[in-house]
Amino acid sequence: MFASGVPRFERAVGLINTAALGTAVAECLGSSRALFLVGHGIVTVGSSVATAVMNAVLLERACRLQILATAAGGVTAAMQHPGRRYAHAESDAYLLRSWDYLVRHIHGNGSHGNGSHTVEATGSWGD
Numbered sequence: 764m765f766a767s768g769v770p771r772f773e774r775a776v777g778l779i780n781t782a783a784l785g786t787a788v789a790e791c792l793g794s795s796r797a798l799f800l801v802g803h804g805i806v807t808v809g810s811s812v813a814t815a816v817m818n819a820v821l822l823e824r825a826c827r828l829q830i831l832a833t834a835a836g837g838v839t840a841a842m843q844h845p846g847r848r849y850a851h852a853e854s855d856a857y858l859l860r861s862w863d864y865l866v867r868h869i870h871g872n873g874s875h876g877n878g879s880h881t882v883e884a885t886g887s888w889g890d
Contacts, residue, residue, distance in 0.1 A: 764796065764818075764821060764825070764849060764852050764853050765796075765797065765821070765822060765825045766849075769795060769797050769798065769799055769822065770791050770792060770793065770795050770798050770799070771791075771798070771799045771801055772787070772788055772791045772792075772798055772799065772800050772801060772806075773801045774787065775802065776800075776803070777803075779800075788800075788806060792806065792808065796808060796809065796818045796822075796853075797818055797819070797822045805819060805822060807819040807822065809855070809858065810855050811855075811859075813858065813859055813862040814855050814858040814859065814862070816862065817858040817859075817861050817862050817865075818858070820861070820865070821852070821861075
């Protein structure tokens with residue numbers, strides 16, 4: 764999903780609060796699912812909030828694994844160019860199943876199995 768790299772938006776900005784900045788971010792993002800806002804954080808996109816969140820979760824996991832692999836001597840050639848080995852992880856169906864898993868893990872069994880979830884009557888996540 765991120766093996767080909769993640770674009771970097773290098774302009775020094777605080778908030779993306781103008782149409783011009785939004786356009787610049789969108790152009791930098793291109794067809795990627797994520798973007799690093801250098802010195803600020805990340806932006807992820809998806810067909811739904813759930814898929815955008817899962818893209819953020821998977822990007823964080825990929826970053827952690829990259830750091831660990833680098834500390835252990837580097838990434839093997841097979842992992843530098845994985846081809847379509849992990850193509851299944853790019854589908855919305857996979858991302859929504861992963862979302863449902865995380866929601867069930869947080870709430871118990873509150874998932875509807877379709878990327879939506881039940882929020883308790885208090886309007887909170889039960890924290």
